[in-house]
Amino acid sequence: MAFNTGLSGLRAAAVDLDVTGNNIANASTVGFKGSRVQFGDLYASGFLSGGSNPIGDGVNVQNIEQSFSQGNVSFTDNGLDMAIQGDGFFILNNGGETRYSRAGQFTIDKDGFVINNQSMRVQGYTADDDGNLSGVRGDLEIATDNLAPRRTTNLSSDLNLDSREFVLESRVRDFASLGFSTINGEEFEVEYANGDPATPVQLYDVDNLGAQVPFTRASQIVNRIDAISGLSASATTTASVPITDAVVAAPGFTFSIEINGSPLNVDPTNLSTIQDLSDAINRSDNTSISAAIVDDGTGTDELRIIHNQGENLSVVVNGGAPITAEGSIEVTADRTVTGINGTGGPGTNLADEFAVSPVRITNAFNPLDQRTYNHATSTSIFDSLGNSHELTQFFVKAPSPGDGVGVSEWSVYLQIDGELVAGTDVTPYTARFDQDGVLQSVDGDANGEILVTDWVPRDADGEPNGADGPPLPGETVVTPIPEPPTTSAFVLNLGDTTQYGATFGVNDQRQNGYTTGRLSGLDVSNEGILFARYTNGQSKALGQVALAAFNNTNGLSPVGDTSWVETFESGQPIIGQPDTGTLGSIKSSSVEESNVDLSAQLVNLIIAQRNYQANAKTIETSDAVTQTIINLR
Known part of the structure; x- marks a missing residue:
């Protein structure tokens, strides 16, 4: 009996040494989760006869349980490195097999897919060509080709026209x-x-x-x-x-x-x-x-x-x-x-x-003569080929209508690359302001919109450059310009323009077009969205990392490479977007370190060594007693 008890203790102490050694070995492994041994005592008992004072038969290893507590988050130089702050696992495609991991050391393979160190592809929600995220889950892919240009269909100008200006005519x-x-x-x-x-x-x-x-x-x-x-x-x-x-x-x-x-x-x-x-x-x-x-x-x-x-x-x-x-x-x-x-x-x-x-x-309006207009501002717009063109807005204070009480007007001229557009070569638009300096309308449009439908994009020689031109005669153009646009028509919105007794100023001016651009960098948000940055100043969502959680995390089965697979005990994964529900958030350019406490593991090593020596002493003592019995004459 004593031999069996000692042997079970040796086996348990050896397992404890193995687990502790494994924890120590992986103290620097990214995403590693430490384990601990759970022991149980052994008693020999028959059916309906346990005895009043049974003697134990030793110890057995009941379970080796991993601790999924949060590890420290450390920063790295890789923009695609990710750490999960909170609950959840990255979802990896290992040639058709689905694995789960907390190790977020990712990079891009030759085909543009986001992978880990073992070439497993990271799973996430894909995005369309316009950067709109879908609910479809698949392999995350980083498109390295040029970003296609986008023509300008809307330009919003937030300006202040100086009410102290004189009528120049x-x-x-x-x-x-x-x-x-x-x-x-x-x-x-x-x-x-x-x-x-x-x-x-x-x-x-x-x-x-x-x-x-x-x-x-x-x-x-x-x-x-x-x-x-x-x-x-x-x-x-x-x-x-x-x-x-x-x-x-x-x-x-x-x-x-x-x-x-x-x-x-x-x-x-x-x-x-x-x-x-x-x-x-x-x-x-x-x-x-x-x-x-x-x-x-x-x-x-x-x-x-x-x-x-x-x-x-x-x-x-x-x-x-x-x-x-x-x-x-x-x-x-x-x-x-x-x-x-x-x-x-x-x-x-x-x-x-x-x-x-x-x-x-x-002194009729002349864009080449600064004496014929009060204010002007320029911005870049883009045609369907991504070529940049300069749009200039000219503002000329007009005589007040009626007796001039409670209302004032400005004439608006538009010029693109030196050519007057929107019919302002014949008749300018009229912006009317009330007594508080708030825009009432532009040619009767209460939204302050000017629809430009006569612009022909031209090259430096003044010839059409091959981009989409104006709508065909009789073609109806509605605002806002529907997607995808098919002409050079665009909307200038002056709805936020004011007329106060302050210096002319451009508070904000935004247009939705851009030229083509090359990939220059990647950013990852706290929601796990991968943004591509391009040389034209634009950014676009390429996809979003998906996370998985389990009702019984300890039921996952470790399969190496700092990854786990689903088991019957773990239950099915609950998959969703980062920072939603119980799922954690993503920290970019960071990794989660091993949660192994090295000091505690060294102490456990000493305890396991002592237990092993003590159980060996039990066997040694049993051997000495048995030898004494054998030596009886």
């Missing part, structure tokens, strides 16, 4: 038909819309005796008008001279010009064409006069002489009758002028002429 009233000599002695006053006092004006001079001296030249009237606050004026004199090359080339040709009675020296010799004559006038010392050959509207060329200060001109050809010209006047209203009231004087009434004279905008 300069409106000119053209008095070309108003002879200046007919308004000598005219008196009038200028009224302003902003309530400033009216400015009186007298279009005559006074001599030493107090008599009115009439102005005889347009330049004199211009100087008087130009001195008025809110008005500016200019004058030009144009003399049209019908003349032919034959006249100029004829012998004895003579030509003279007088400016307010002062002759301009023009050498008429050695001239054979009217172009020669024009060049001779332009070579004169008087820089205020110029000449050019123009079509008179009937297909016949004529010589046009211009004095840019509005002085009187007198031109004589071959001693004939003088061709005279008086200056014409243009008045620019730099401030808002409501009217000009005449108070008397001879000739044509300037007040009446002001009301009916044609109006021209001298």
Whole structure:
């Protein structure tokens, strides 16, 4: 009996030594879970007869149980290394066999699949080409090919337009038909819309005796008008001279010009064409006069002489009758002028002429002239081939509608690569703001959307570059642009734009297009989502790691390579996404270390050694007693 008891103790102590040694050997194994031996005593008993004081028969090993407690998480340099913080196992495909592991040392094989050190493929939820995760589980694959480009279908601009900006349009009233000599002695006053006092004006001079001296030249009237606050004026004199090359080339040709009675020296010799004559006038010392050959509207060329200060001109050809010209006047209203009231004087009434004279905008919008717009901002958009194009938004403050109380408006122009689009080459969009500076609408659209449907993507030479172009005539375009897009149409959303009394600023500007990109890196989120980073600044979900949990984790069967397989005792796996339910989260660029406590294992080693020696002593003692009995005579 004592021999059997000692032998069972030796066997149990040897198993304890083996398990402890295995724990010590794997103290640095990633994802390893330490084990412990569970012992049970042995008693010999018959059916219905256990005895009152039975003597034990030794010890047996009941179970070797693994401890699935959390190991320490340490950081690594590998972006695909993962550690599970909490419950769960990675799911591995070992050539069709499903294994479970806590060791998250992963890499990519030649085919792009995520694998562990034994080339087992990591299982997870796959994603489509747009990065949308599905519920389908399979081998996680990292696509290493280029990211396909995406055309811009939506651009959102969050801007503030400075409400303190002035209306830039300069409106000119053209008095070309108003002879200046007919308004000598005219008196009038200028009224302003902003309530400033009216400015009186007298279009005559006074001599030493107090008599009115009439102005005889347009330049004199211009100087008087130009001195008025809110008005500016200019004058030009144009003399049209019908003349032919034959006249100029004829012998004895003579030509003279007088400016307010002062002759301009023009050498008429050695001239054979009217172009020669024009060049001779332009070579004169008087820089205020110029000449050019123009079509008179009937297909016949004529010589046009211009004095840019509005002085009187007198031109004589071959001693004939003088061709005279008086200056014409243009008045620019730099401030808002409501009217000009005449108070008397001879000739044509300037007040009446002001009301009916044609109006021209001298600084109409020009994207090349910064003086014709208040604000501008540019951003990049992309066509279907991934080519980048520059979209510029121009904002021009417009006169307020009605009485200007509680509402204000801005004109919006759009330009792509130097070409005006969205029809703004003809008519701009109108953005209307309320009294609080909040956008009410853009051309009546309460969402502040502008649909661009006339953009043709072009290359650097201005030719179509092969990308998708505008919708076909009659094709209906809806917003938002449905996926997948088939044209170059896109939506500009100005819904968040404001008009406050603050400096113009771009708070945010986002568009959903991008050019092609190469894979530059990988990131893993706490939910186990694998994000690919590309050289174009984009990122896309490639898949999500799946985790498995078991009702009875201790029922799993270890099969080596720091992995386990499902058994009847473990139950079926509960599979889901990390950080959901009872499943733990994922720590990227990290691994879970072995949960073996090396100090405790060394102590266990000493205890197992002592137990082994003690059981061996039991056998030795039993042997000595038996030898004594054998030696009896």
